[in-house]
Amino acid sequence: MAVTAVAAPSAKIAVQKGLVPASFVLAGALASLVGMSWDIQWHDDVGPDTFFTLPHLLMYSGSAFAGLASLFVVLTTTANTKRGKAVDPIVGGRAVGVLGRTFAAPVGYLISGSGAALFLMYGLWDQVWHSIYGFDAVIDSPPHIGLLLSVSITMVGTVMVFAVARDRRWGVNGLVVAAATLLMFSMVTVLGLRALPDGLVDAITVGSGFLAVAVLFAGAHVLNRRGAALAIGAVVAAVQTVLWFFSPWAAEVYADAMGLPLRDYLEGYPGMPSMIPMSLILVAVVVEVLRAAPPWVPGLVGGAVIAALAPVQNSLVQGSGFPGADKFLVTVVVGAAFGALAGMLGHRFGQMMRHLAPEKENRHA
Amino acid sequence: MRKTLLGLAGTVALLLGLATPSLAFEPVNVVHTEKVQAGPYDLTIGFSTWPLKAMQSLDFTFAPQDGIAGKKGTLELVLGEEVVEDDPLARHPRQLEVWGLDIAALPEPGTWTMRFAIDGPAGPGTxxxxxxxxxxxxxxxxxxxxxxxxxxLFGLIALIVVAWRRTRTPVLD
Known part of the structure; x- marks a missing residue:
């Protein structure tokens, strides 16, 4: 009896190994995403800003949370390696030496932690920028793009952490949510392309399509099972819907709590959720239907679909005018070409992440 | 586990405590003003930094002499012949008794024009x-x-290049 009582919980812990730190980095990534959506809405609908607004803190604590969890795993792995204890690669993948062999870092947590460390450095760069250019709220300023890229790296690390555990249910579910989070967040990061000169191609639309297709393919190929792309697309649609209502609501409730009025002329649509292509679910269906085709084929179709439907979404949601026929057509053609490239690259990224998992015969049952 | 939960609860409490409604926002600090006569309306334009520099954000205030009550209007920001912005005049979020633009920047250097159209009890004026x-x-x-x-971004690309070279064979489940 006593033996049974002791053995049961330890067996349960062994099955769940790796889940806790992975959940922490995923929670951090989600906090960054929700904080970003709320913060954009705050600036759109209310305005007054300090570093210490709740949406800002949520966004920053997301990176801090993911960074501390990553640091904890790296330090624990380092300690275990130095003591000669076996390190289970289910926790973030194989450990690699950092700074010679000073640290032993599971590669997934090394990437997620590096993103969080970069985020801190770009926070300082942002302070320098504000001291030169004033306390602006420009989403696509160079240091803000540096911050967004740093968060994206943390999110890439999060996807890798779950990719390692792709034969566990929590690994599959976590990977779908992590890939969806990275995909949605990338739709803000891509605004950095506004720095390119305006021309016949809508760079934001093409860039959104490229990143969406690449992440969708990468996530789907890591799992390499029917329905994976559709699951990522469905999670994106679900989170987009939640943020669509949450962001304006949270901005208004927080403004009420602060005794601040809303702006006189509101945009009337949620800022960040409206950047996410609603056509993604169609693209996910295309990926599923054309599963047997070379990746560039569904990629091409996906890039074209996103580029073609972006003006429709912008018109319906934001009331934007349609681009001229020449700009529309060139953007769709370039979007299709970049989509094809994204399909191939995303598929290859998926293959890379499949290498993170140890050989099956060496893994826990 | 209990320690972890306590730590998390403490962190959340600290975050909420730091962001209570007692947060103070910077007041608008006008350091330079200009006058514009828009029909019957005397308008004072305030700038929180002076001189203006491209991309440098600041607060603009637009204050009719007898207040904004009962008035509405539009503002066009023009560089050369190009209308860069065309928006209704809205209250400044940190100085609600006047119209304004909060932490806004003019993107390009050059000679700009601010064009006002105001409608109110004394009729329209530009x-x-x-x-x-x-x-x-x-x-x-x-x-x-x-x-x-x-x-x-370039760090990520370097990582991808390294990973690409090391993962040429597919992994089967």
Whole structure:
């Protein structure tokens, strides 16, 4: 009896190994995403800003949370390696030496932690920028793009952490949510392309399509099972819907709590959720239907679909005018070409992440 | 586990405590003013930094002499012949008794015009602030700022190149 009582919980812990730190980095990534959506809405609908607004803190604590969890795993792995204890690669993948062999870092947590460390450095760069250019709220300023890229790296690390555990249910579910989070967040990061000169191609639309297709393919190929792309697309649609209502609501409730009025002329649509292509679910269906085709084929179709439907979404949601026929057509053609490239690259990224998992015969049952 | 939960609860409490409604926002600090006559309305335009520099954000205030109650209007920001912005005049979020633009920047150097159209109890009126000089952007060249800011992207590309070379064979489940 006593033996049974002791053995049961330890067996349960062994099955769940790796889940806790992975959940922490995923929670951090989600906090960054929700904080970003709320913060954009705050600036759109209310305005007054300090570093210490709740949406800002949520966004920053997301990176801090993911960074501390990553640091904890790296330090624990380092300690275990130095003591000669076996390190289970289910926790973030194989450990690699950092700074010679000073640290032993599971590669997934090394990437997620590096993103969080970069985020801190770009926070300082942002302070320098504000001291030169004033306390602006420009989403696509160079240091803000540096911050967004740093968060994206943390999110890439999060996807890798779950990719390692792709034969566990929590690994599959976590990977779908992590890939969806990275995909949605990338739709803000891509605004950095506004720095390119305006021309016949809508760079934001093409860039959104490229990143969406690449992440969708990468996530789907890591799992390499029917329905994976559709699951990522469905999670994106679900989170987009939640943020669509949450962001304006949270901005208004927080403004009420602060005794601040809303702006006189509101945009009337949620800022960040409206950047996410609603056509993604169609693209996910295309990926599923054309599963047997070379990746560039569904990629091409996906890039074209996103580029073609972006003006429709912008018109319906934001009331934007349609681009001229020449700009529309060139953007769709370039979007299709970049989509094809994204399909191939995303598929290859998926293959890379499949290498993170140890050989099956060496893994826990 | 209990320690972890307590730690998390403490962190959340600290975050909420720091962000209570007692947060104070910076007041609008006007350091320079200009006058515009828009029909029957005397308009004072306030700037929180002076002189203006491209891309440098500041607070603009637009204050009719007898207040904004019962009035509405539009503001066009014009560079040369191009209308860069065309928006209704809205209350400044941190100085609600006047219209304004909060932490806004004029993107390009050059000579700008602010064109006002105001409608109120005394009827409609238009007016312009012409010859608004905006100097070159401060700080390092923009290319350098972008180079510094995109280091994570190039780091990610380097990681992909290394991973690409090491993972040429497919992994089967």
């Amino acid at each position: 007016g312009e602030l012409t010859g608004l000089r905006v100097l070159e952007q401060p700080g390092p060249p923009l290319g350098l700022s972008w180079a510094v800011s995109t280091i994570p």
